Amino acid sequence: MNMKSYTCWHVYGLIYRSEHKYGDAIKCYQNALKIDPKNLQILKDMALLQVQRRYLAQYEDTCRRILLIKSNHKPNWLALAVAMHLNGRPNDAFGVLTSYLTTLSEEQKKLQCVDNNEIHMYRADLLREAGKYDEAIKYINDHSKDPETSVLSDRATALEILADCHVRKGELEQAQHHYRQLLDMNPDNVEYHTGLVRAMGIALPGDDHQQQQGDDAKAEEEDEERKSAVSTPPGPTDSVHFATSLYRVKLIAPVAYPVDELTKLKQLYAELGEKYPKCHAVKRIPLNFLSGDSAEFREALDQYVRAPLRKGVPSLFRDLTSLYGDASKVRVIEELMLGYREQLLADGRFSASDKVGEESPVAYVWVLFFLAHHYDALNQMDKAFEAVNTAIAHTPTVIDLYMLKARLYKHCGDAHKAYEFMDHARELDLADRYLNTKCVRYAFRAGQIKKAEKTLRLFLRESEGVTGVTDLTVMWYELGLAEALMEQQCYGFALKMLHTVDKHYTDIYEDHFDFHNYCLRRSMLRAYVSAIGWENHIRSHRYYYRAARGLVKMYVDMFDRQQAGETYEPGTAEEKARIVLAEINVSKSGEGQEEEKKENNHEETSEQQQTDDEQKAEQQPKQSGDKNDGEDEELKNAANAQERKRILKRRKRQAAKAAKKRAKELEAQKANKSKQKQEDDKSKEQQKQVPNAVKTSPNPYFREKEEDPFGEELMKTTTPLDRASQYVQELQRALPKQLETQVMACDVYVRKRKFVLVAQAIRRAAQINADSPELHTRVVDFILAFQKHGGDAHEAVAQAVRAALTDGTLPLQGDLSDATAYNNAWIEAHKGVSHAHRLAGARALIAIDAASNKARAVALAADLSDAADAQPCNKRTFAVAVEALRFLEAHDAGAVDAFKSAAHTKFPRTPAFMSAEQLAARADDVPSKNTAVPTTTSSQ
Numbered sequence: 001m002n003m004k005s006y007t008c009w010h011v012y013g014l015i016y017r018s019e020h021k022y023g024d025a026i027k028c029y030q031n032a033l034k035i036d037p038k039n040l041q042i043l044k045d046m047a048l049l050q051v052q053r054r055y056l057a058q059y060e061d062t063c064r065r066i067l068l069i070k071s072n073h074k075p076n077w078l079a080l081a082v083a084m085h086l087n088g089r090p091n092d093a094f095g096v097l098t099s100y101l102t103t104l105s106e107e108q109k110k111l112q113c114v115d116n117n118e119i120h121m122y123r124a125d126l127l128r129e130a131g132k133y134d135e136a137i138k139y140i141n142d143h144s145k146d147p148e149t150s151v152l153s154d155r156a157t158a159l160e161i162l163a164d165c166h167v168r169k170g171e172l173e174q175a176q177h178h179y180r181q182l183l184d185m186n187p188d189n190v191e192y193h194t195g196l197v198r199a200m201g202i203a204l205p206g207d208d209h210q211q212q213q214g215d216d217a218k219a220e221e222e223d224e225e226r227k228s229a230v231s232t233p234p235g236p237t238d239s240v241h242f243a244t245s246l247y248r249v250k251l252i253a254p255v256a257y258p259v260d261e262l263t264k265l266k267q268l269y270a271e272l273g274e275k276y277p278k279c280h281a282v283k284r285i286p287l288n289f290l291s292g293d294s295a296e297f298r299e300a301l302d303q304y305v306r307a308p309l310r311k312g313v314p315s316l317f318r319d320l321t322s323l324y325g326d327a328s329k330v331r332v333i334e335e336l337m338l339g340y341r342e343q344l345l346a347d348g349r350f351s352a353s354d355k356v357g358e359e360s361p362v363a364y365v366w367v368l369f370f371l372a373h374h375y376d377a378l379n380q381m382d383k384a385f386e387a388v389n390t391a392i393a394h395t396p397t398v399i400d401l402y403m404l405k406a407r408l409y410k411h412c413g414d415a416h417k418a419y420e421f422m423d424h425a426r427e428l429d430l431a432d433r434y435l436n437t438k439c440v441r442y443a444f445r446a447g448q449i450k451k452a453e454k455t456l457r458l459f460l461r462e463s464e465g466v467t468g469v470t471d472l473t474v475m476w477y478e479l480g481l482a483e484a485l486m487e488q489q490c491y492g493f494a495l496k497m498l499h500t501v502d503k504h505y506t507d508i509y510e511d512h513f514d515f516h517n518y519c520l521r522r523s524m525l526r527a528y529v530s531a532i533g534w535e536n537h538i539r540s541h542r543y544y545y546r547a548a549r550g551l552v553k554m555y556v557d558m559f560d561r562q563q564a565g566e567t568y569e570p571g572t573a574e575e576k577a578r579i580v581l582a583e584i585n586v587s588k589s590g591e592g593q594e595e596e597k598k599e600n601n602h603e604e605t606s607e608q609q610q611t612d613d614e615q616k617a618e619q620q621p622k623q624s625g626d627k628n629d630g631e632d633e634e635l636k637n638a639a640n641a642q643e644r645k646r647i648l649k650r651r652k653r654q655a656a657k658a659a660k661k662r663a664k665e666l667e668a669q670k671a672n673k674s675k676q677k678q679e680d681d682k683s684k685e686q687q688k689q690v691p692n693a694v695k696t697s698p699n700p701y702f703r704e705k706e707e708d709p710f711g712e713e714l715m716k717t718t719t720p721l722d723r724a725s726q727y728v729q730e731l732q733r734a735l736p737k738q739l740e741t742q743v744m745a746c747d748v749y750v751r752k753r754k755f756v757l758v759a760q761a762i763r764r765a766a767q768i769n770a771d772s773p774e775l776h777t778r779v780v781d782f783i784l785a786f787q788k789h790g791g792d793a794h795e796a797v798a799q800a801v802r803a804a805l806t807d808g809t810l811p812l813q814g815d816l817s818d819a820t821a822y823n824n825a826w827i828e829a830h831k832g833v834s835h836a837h838r839l840a841g842a843r844a845l846i847a848i849d850a851a852s853n854k855a856r857a858v859a860l861a862a863d864l865s866d867a868a869d870a871q872p873c874n875k876r877t878f879a880v881a882v883e884a885l886r887f888l889e890a891h892d893a894g895a896v897d898a899f900k901s902a903a904h905t906k907f908p909r910t911p912a913f914m915s916a917e918q919l920a921a922r923a924d925d926v927p928s929k930n931t932a933v934p935t936t937t938s939s940q
Contacts (some may be wrong), residue, residue: 758782
């Protein structure tokens with residue numbers, strides 16, 4: 001390599017870039033630029049790598065150098081403006097765009113096109129972000145005075161910016177005016193309703209706009225200590241919130257509004273209801289702010305739910321789930337639905353004031369459907385099953401009823417029954433991809449990996465098989481498969497699938513590399529900045545969270561096994577994987593058998609058709625030519641011999657024509673078979689000629705030969721905690737406010753004896769939920785680990801940790817210097833809170849001293865006094881009881897039977913607590929296999 005040649009350095013950088021080693025590639029480009037500082041192509045290549053790695057300060061400097069070299073190219077101006085914006089300097093970015101506009105002619109400035117609209121809207125956004133609300137308002141108004149000549153074609157976004165700026169300035173009347181204009185454009189946009197109400201000085205329940213801003217500021221302050229080169233850039237991305245909530249329903253707590261505010265809200269939505277009579281949001285939002293004890297709420301709810309019940313809308317309950325944070329509204333919902341059920345069953349109407357027989361019988365089914373969901377949310381499972389069984393008995397062809405029953409069994413902990421009913425629902429409509437997907441998920445929960453794979457194949461190409469799962473990044477399938485494999489202790493294959501999910505997110509991030517130049521060339525500046533913010537938060541997605549959580553838990557378990565001297569035998573990972581893959585390959589090899597059966601059936605059908613045709617052809621001449629066997633009616637009725645001759649000639653022509661057609665069909669079939677055989681032989685020959693290096697992997701989920709198809713090398717790692725630390729750090733950057741993120745950090749760092757990091761994780765977790773049972777066990781583990789290994793730490797570290805345990809730095813109650821005293825105080829304070837808290841105390845007792853604390857720990861774990869009590873829509877408490885059962889099996893087998901009997905009383909449908917006789921009786925509830933043609937929701 002010629003060290004003095006910029007071309008060599010450039011090519012060397014391109015090689016590194018192709019290998020995704022962007023840091024080394026940037027160094028090569030920098031060396032090339034030392035030789036040729038004004039090489040435009042090298043500067044552009046380096047700028048792409050810098051923005052991809054989020055080296056934003058260096059990226060801005062490179063963009064400035066590019067602009068100085070070639071200032072007559074629009075993307076160079078836009079790139080510098082975006083770079084300044086990402087570095088938190090919207091004023092400078094606005095100035096760069098202003099300078100760019102001066103280079104345009106008057107005709108170009110006034111041209112109505114997408115490019116001009118994007119640039120001007122981006123400039124308005126920059127002014128708003130810089131806090132120059134007056135200038136932003138004036139800028140938009142100046143450029144949108146005349147709609148015919150205005151360059152701002154995105155009128156809705158312009159109004160949104162105007163309304164927001166007026167709210168921030170406190171000019172609420174102008175803001176209300178703009179939000180009303182937006183509602184005229186789209187009255188079903190809930191954000192416009194929220195903005196309008198906020199402009200009136202009122203905050204709706206569930207409107208966390210101000211709280212979110214406060215939380216963001218607090219998070220920024222807390223995250224200063226863990227900033228890195230890939231941290232979220234300030235400015236535009238602060239307003240980009242990725243959908244990271246792990247809880248799909250947000251309950252709205254009851255709010256007592258002042259009388260004047262409540263009156264304003266009622267008047268507003270009465271007015272909007274008259275103006276937009278068909279608007280869904282106008283009817284739904286009042287249910288949030290009306291009091292559950294008022295007659296107005298009951299009336300509004302009655303008017304809102306009747307239409308969906310008539311039409312059979314399955315999502316009605318999900319629509320109303322947010323109201324379940326208010327007990328008074330829950331009571332009204334139940335009373336209303338029970339009244340509907342009685343009236344519809346008695347005389348086919350919703351209420352006594354309606355006309356008798358006015359409603360369709362279908363409405364009764366959907367009322368029962370809603371009630372089953374309602375009782376499920378309240379953990380009243382007997383009533384939920386009664387409602388859904390009544391609905392199935394009434395109309396056994398509604399697919400959603402079987403899906404709901406599967407859901408109920410899932411919430412009871414019976415994964416196998418849940419799968420049976422979900423599979424029955426799928427069989428009622430084999431063309432429904434959604435049902436197929438749901439059935440595969442339920443099969444994984446039940447541990448039915450073979451059936452899940454077989455069901456998935458119904459919607460995959462036969463030529464690809466399950467290889468298409470990884471090619472198409474079907475992450476929900478890969479996660480379900482990995483979790484099912486972990487349950488079957490097939491850890492190597494599970495690790496492989498979880499790492500595959502992690503690779504998908506890396507690929508998604510890397511794929512954005514090709515779009516940097518494109519977005520600037522197309523002037524899509526707002527979408528480009530938003531996409532950068534989205535990519536900064538991409539690992540906050542729930543699928544990545546599930547994959548990272550599984551990887552951390554498996555690597556921690558691997559470390560614990562290694563510490564305990566439990567080593568995995570060579571080949572165990574592959575053998576276990578092959579057991580699972582053998583089942584999958586059975587169905588895979590069965591493809592050929594199925595195709596062969598189809599071909600045989602086709603041949604039998606063709607032969608049968610040929611036989612039938614020959615019999616008909618033989619019968620026709622016989623009927624038409626042999627008078628001694630009896631003439632048919634047509635010949636008998638013939639007027640004379642000439643007429644009979646015409647009939648016989650016509651029949652001969654028809655028979656000859658049919659024979660000729662049959663001969664052509666048989667010849668075509670033979671030609672197709674011959675062609676297909678040639679293609680098959682050619683394909684087999686090509687497969688034989690494929691070199692061993694590129695043969696298909698033995699794992700059918702991967703197309704090319706994998707170096708480690710079964711995860712054996714992953715299982716042989718000697719540093720599992722280092723691998724777990726990588727994912728913990730990623731989760732702490734992406735999801736620092738999730739309690740489980742900090743809990744996993746405690747699990748990893750306490751084993752690595754990094755006590756300062758453990759203390760930091762405990763402090764953050766305590767700020768989220770100081771009473772968490774999971775946190776309590778980690779605090780005890782931390783205290784015990786420091787007492788045992790604290791002397792090995794550096795003196796400064798040991799002093800800092802001792803200070804954190806004694807001076808109240810950690811926001812926890814109790815004496816943290818003594819694990820026994822802290823745990824006893826915690827048990828006393830939380831023993832009546834929930835079963836999960838008592839189980840956490842029991843685990844801590846065992847960790848402190850298993851011999852002396854065993855009896856007390858067993859008594860705490862076996863205490864089910866309030867195990868069935870739960871708030872609406874919370875986690876099913878049977879899962880805690882199952883964990884307690886496993887705890888008792890590990891520490892006191894004698895207490896298991898009594899606990900299972902008591903748990904079965906509280907959770908009668910959970911198989912873990914059933915005896916053999918009860919499990920056999922449970923088999924009586926099976927879906928009927930002779931159900932009629934399904935009734936789809938759309939037809940109802």
